[in-house]
Amino acid sequence: MSVRVRFAPSPTGYLHVGGLRTALYNFLFAKKHNGTFILRIEDTDQSRKVEGAMENLIATLKWAGINFDEGPDKDGSHGPYIQSQRLSIYKEHAEQLIKNGKAYYCFCTAERLEEVRKQQSLQGLDPKYDGHCRTITIDEARRRIQSGESHVVRMRVPDEGEVKFTDMIRGDVSIQNKILDDQVLLKSDGYPTYHLAVVVDDHQMEISHVVRGEEWLPSTPKHVLLYQYFGWDVPKFAHLPLLLNPDKSKLSKRQGDVAVEDYRSKGYLKEALVNFVALLGWNPGDEREIFSLDELIKEFSFERVGKAGAVFNIEKLNWMNQQHIKLKSTEELLPLVRPLIQEKGWKVPDAYVRQVIGLMKERVVVLGDFVGGCPYFYQDPTLYDEAARAKNWKPESAEQIMKLAGKFESLTQFDAATIESALRSTAEEFKIGAGKLIHPLRLALSGVANGPSLFHMAEVLGKDAVLRRIGNAIERLR
RNA sequence: GCUCCCGUCGUCUAGGGGUUAGGACACGAGCUUUUCAAGCUUGUAACACGGGUUCGAUUCCCGUCGGGAGUACCA
DSSP states (O other): OOOEEEEOOOOSSSOBHHHHHHHHHHHHHHHHTTOEEEEOBOOOOGGGOOTTHHHHHHHHHHHHTOOOSBBTTBOOSSOOOBGGGOHHHHHHHHHHHHHTTSEEEEOOOHHHHHHHHHHHHHTTOOOOOOOTTTTOOHHHHHHHHHTTOOOEEEEOOOSSOEEEEEETTTEEEEEEGGGSOOOEEEOTTSOBOHHHHHHHHHHHTTOSEEEEEGGGGGGHHHHHHHHHHHTOOOOEEEEEOOEEOTTSSBOOTTSSOOBHHHHHHTTOOHHHHHHHHHTSSBOOSSSOOOOOHHHHHHHOOGGGBOSSOEEOOHHHHHHHHHHHHHHSOHHHHHHHHHHHHHHHTOOOOHHHHHHHHHHHGGGOSSGGGGTTTOGGGTSOOOSOOHHHHHHHOOTTHHHHHHHHHHHHHHOSSOSHHHHHHHHHHHHHHTTOOTHHHHHHHHHHHHSSSOOSOHHHHHHHHOHHHHHHHHHHHHHHOO
16 A cells, blocks of 8 residues: 655644644655655634745745645645635535435534533533434425525434544554534535544545644544545554643643744754654654654654653754754855844855854854854954953953064964964963963953854954954953 | 543653663763863663552553643634
8 A cells, every 4th residue: 555644734824843743754654655745734714714824834844854745736636735625525525424314414503502511511511512403304404504594514423332443653542432522524604624624635635644643633533433434444543642841731832932933043953853853752763863854764663653742842952953063064054154144234255154154063052153152253342241351351461462463463374373373472471371361362352251262263353353353452451 | 520642860762571770951070171162971860659460560450640632613
C-alpha cells in the first residue's frame, strides 16, 4: 500500500509550533516511505476565517523546508484541497447517510439545545443530544426544509455496542457507543463539520495514515463509525502526544510564543526549530541529537514516538540553535545576517560582515546576536559600560593607551599579530601585565567588557576606527 | 461530572524482570583563557503511591493519586 498522508490545518492565522511538528512527522513519514504528502485547508468554519492565513501557512511551511506534493497550489488530481470548495461533495455524502438511515435531519434551535444541556447537567447527566429529532420521518423533514426551516444533519450513533480501533502510537483504543453524541455533520449554513469533512476527504484523497494531534483521539470513534457507515476502509491512525506549556497545559499563546514566524523572526534557524520540534516526542533510539532534515527522514518511525506530552523548553531550543549556527558556513550565514544589518540602517560591505560572522559565530545564540549582540562592529561606541569602566579604566590607562595608539599609527601591517605585539611591547615598557592594556583597550573599542578576541576585533575594525575610538574614549573616560 | 489518554532527573528522553537506572538542556565546580562565550572534565538530580505476580519489580497486572485532552452548528 502506498503511503499518502496529509497535514490539514485550519487557516485561522499563523502556523503553530505544534502544527509544525504534526506537519513534520507527516512529511518525514511520507518521504521515508516514498509516499505523498498533502496539504489540505480545513476552512469549514466561516466565522474563524482569517484573510491571508492560508498563504501564510504555505509560506511558513516552505520556509521550514516541509514541502508538500499536493495542495491548494499543487494539483495532484485529488483536489480541490480547500474544503470550502468541496461543499457539494459533503452534501451528497450527508444525503447518502440520510438515505441509509445513518443520519437524520435535526431542527432543534440553539436555545433548545442549550436548555437541554442545562437540564442534563442539573441532573448530573452527560451533556449530550437527546435525540429529539431522531424519529422525524424523511418526508416530514423534507416538508419542513421546503418551508424554509433551519436544519442540520446529525449522525445516528447506535445506543449499544462499542467502537474499536488501533492507533500506531497508543495501541488498541475502544469506547462505548452510548457515550458518543449524535454529532452534527452538516451545519445549517450548508458547511460540513470537521467530522464529516475529514472522513470524506481522507477517503477521497486516499489517505493511508491519519497523523494528527492527540486532541483528536476522543473523536476518532465517531470517524471510525462514519467509515463503517460509508462502507470504506478505515485508515491507520497515529495520534501524537501534545506539546505543552511549562505548566503542562496544551501549548498556547499567552505563555510564550507559539507561532513559527515568531521564532523565525527571533533569529532561530529553520534547521534548529525543525530538529528541536522533531525531538519533542520522538527519539532516534541512540544518543544523537543534532539532525538535518534528510537525516530525520532516514531515521523517523512511529515506533519511536512516545505517548506522553512534551513541554516546549526554550532553553534547549537555544542550545540547539547555537549548534546549528556553528554547523553553518560563514557563506551560508551571510544572507541570513545581512537583512538584520540592513534593518538597523547600517551600511557595511559583505566582506566586513563575513569577518564579523567569523568572530561571532561561536558565541551567538540567535541570528540577532550577530547584530544586536555586537553593535560595536557597526558603530563607534558612545556609551561605556559603567561596571567595565570602574573595573578596567584606571587613571593611568589614558596615558598608556595613548602610547599604544602611537604605535598603532606607525604600523604598516595592521593585523591581529602586529596589534598583539604592539600591545605587548607597550605593556613591557610600562612594566605592566598585558591585561592592564587589553581590558581598557577593549572598553575603548567596544564600550563593553566582553566580546571576541580583542586583537582580531581590532583587525576587523581597522586602523582608522581603532585610532578614532581610542581618541573618543580618552576624551570621554577621563 | 463523564469519556479517553498519559505518568523515569526541573525539562527533553534512553532503558526494561536482576543495571553503579544512560544521554542531552539547565544548574554547580574545575580546566582553558585578554574578557564573555564556546570547548573539555566533573558534580547535584528521577523510576508518583499502594497492592499483587515473581526468588526478584522501576519494568507485568490491578487500584489510588496526579496531569492532560475531549465533552460545540470550532477545528
